[in-house]
Amino acid sequence: MTVVHEEPTAGADVPTRRIRVTVNGVTKTVELEPRVLLVHLLRQALGLTGTHMGCDTTNCGACTVLVDGRPTKSCTMLAVQADGHEVRTVEGMSTPSELHPLQEGFKEEHGLQCGFCTPGMLMSAKALLENNPDPTEDEIRWALSGNLCRCTGYQNIVKAVQWAAHKMRGEQA
Amino acid sequence: MYPPRFAYEAPRSLDQAQALLAEYGDEAKVLAGGQSLVPLLKLRFAAPAMLVDINNVPDLEYHRTASDGSLRVGALCRHADLERSTLLAQFPVMASAAPLVADPVVRHRGTLVGSVCHADPQGDWSAVLLALDASIVAVGPEGRRTIPMAEFVLGPFTPALRPGEIAIEAVIPPPQHQPAGSYFKLERRVGDFATAGAAVAVEMDGSRVTRAGIALTGVGTLGTRATAAEEALTGHELTDGSIAEAADAAAESANPQSDHRGSAQFKRHVVRTFVSRALHRVLDAPAGKAA
Numbered sequence A: 001m002t003v004v005h006e007e008p009t010a011g012a013d014v015p016t017r018r019i020r021v022t023v024n025g026v027t028k029t030v031e032l033e034p035r036v037l038l039v040h041l042l043r044q045a046l047g048l049t050g051t052h053m054g055c056d057t058t059n060c061g062a063c064t065v066l067v068d069g070r071p072t073k074s075c076t077m078l079a080v081q082a083d084g085h086e087v088r089t090v091e092g093m094s095t096p097s098e099l100h101p102l103q104e105g106f107k108e109e110h111g112l113q114c115g116f117c118t119p120g121m122l123m124s125a126k127a128l129l130e131n132n133p134d135p136t137e138d139e140i141r142w143a144l145s146g147n148l149c150r151c152t153g154y155q156n157i158v159k160a161v162q163w164a165a166h167k168m169r170g171e172q173a
Numbered sequence B: 001m002y003p004p005r006f007a008y009e010a011p012r013s014l015d016q017a018q019a020l021l022a023e024y025g026d027e028a029k030v031l032a033g034g035q036s037l038v039p040l041l042k043l044r045f046a047a048p049a050m051l052v053d054i055n056n057v058p059d060l061e062y063h064r065t066a067s068d069g070s071l072r073v074g075a076l077c078r079h080a081d082l083e084r085s086t087l088l089a090q091f092p093v094m095a096s097a098a099p100l101v102a103d104p105v106v107r108h109r110g111t112l113v114g115s116v117c118h119a120d121p122q123g124d125w126s127a128v129l130l131a132l133d134a135s136i137v138a139v140g141p142e143g144r145r146t147i148p149m150a151e152f153v154l155g156p157f158t159p160a161l162r163p164g165e166i167a168i169e170a171v172i173p174p175p176q177h178q179p180a181g182s183y184f185k186l187e188r189r190v191g192d193f194a195t196a197g198a199a200v201a202v203e204m205d206g207s208r209v210t211r212a213g214i215a216l217t218g219v220g221t222l223g224t225r226a227t228a229a230e231e232a233l234t235g236h237e238l239t240d241g242s243i244a245e246a247a248d249a250a251a252e253s254a255n256p257q258s259d260h261r262g263s264a265q266f267k268r269h270v271v272r273t274f275v276s277r278a279l280h281r282v283l284d285a286p287a288g289k290a291a
């Protein structure tokens, strides 16, 4: 598959690079221009539109995905930089029959209203719980502070992460 | 927003990276964490012909204490690695600054060395490293050299790197006495650059200050070293009086501009408050314990 972004002035032969990237466990080979951003690769080439493009200025965090387990704003990483790396997006969280506990938590605790920031919130929260299964409220707020939400006032997002943390530790939610 | 077109290489050795930089000269840029450079490319404030991505160069992720006690921070050590580090006990001003740089997601990719090379007058690490008398090690066509932080920033967004040079590590010298101090930063919201910030790094022999490094963020076009404040402290007992004198002197050294983050007068006031607060923490800390 090839991703090329034409500009009116562009010549015929635009240099591309071939990369191999593992997205949600599946390894893909893609041919693309070095200036294509990771978020473009995910949304346009791979059709994974769960990752949202929000501010496009590295502030809002809606486009957060995990690269080798680390939360990363996919609007601020070149897709070619994912060559040989493992990317996880919100599509990789649930199975067709079961939601991830974090997704359940967001549903149970009303952690979303418009839902635009949710995929990024989920990925940052996932990275947090992988490193710290029993975070304090402060730790949750701190870990999510690179992700902006304009609806909820964050209160229910924090509760949703606490709900998921309980469940994932095998405690009664 | 798409960046303009550029050629891209991700060399697997420092030698290859240097060869590419030598070939492209001024037309090439190093890509480290990309958390300043990628936004600039997208806004088309930067349009290099060649990006040399150093993320595949081995053995640059480290931060470690060297045998001489100095801290070495490799060019690919991320802000988040320092935030979680257990090695910063001897460098308390760094430990307190690490969680205040940008936001947690940006900190997973951005690097300390990249941020010093970016030379943004609002950047946090430059002030911290200036206060600690750190230096930057660079390799280039003329070999390897060590550049003291005090000489590393020539102007806003202008590091003292020569064409073809790559910064490979920051070296922070070991304290001779009990290290103490902290970094304070006023930000309008998480992830914002500093309205004003102050890095206070002192070394204590009992209640006497044996070394004082004070540098300021966001209150001048160059990294601002508050030399008069340092002189008010060095060699003296730390007292309420010496703290007040140092805080006033630091505010005097600041050269802030009024902007959307606040008036010059307000920023000067913030500097005075932060220097005073950081030093009072040292004064109030139990003897022998870093503050």
Ligand SMILES: Cc1cc2nc3c(=O)[nH]c(=O)nc-3n(C[C@H](O)[C@H](O)[C@H](O)COP(=O)(O)OP(=O)(O)OC[C@H]3O[C@@H](n4cnc5c(N)ncnc54)[C@H](O)[C@@H]3O)c2cc1C
Pocket (backbone or CB within 6 Å): A057, A058, A059, B029, B030, B031, B032, B033, B034, B035, B036, B037, B038, B039, B075, B100, B101, B102, B103, B106, B109, B110, B111, B112, B113, B114, B115, B116, B117, B118, B122, B123, B124, B125, B161, B165, B166, B167, B168, B191, B192, B193, B194
């Ligand atoms: C939303 C947001 C908020 C931020 N807030 C803050 C903040 O509050 N405080 C703060 O200090 N910073 C902040 N930053 C900037 C962040 O800290 C960057 O990580 C840092 O400025 C640059 O480091 P980098 O590794 O990402 O460098 P890059 O973006 O890769 O490079 C920056 C520049 O340095 C050069 N460079 C990088 N590494 C080297 C090297 N090893 N040798 C030679 N040249 C090199 C590049 O060519 C480029 O010109 C913020 C960034 C964002 C996106």
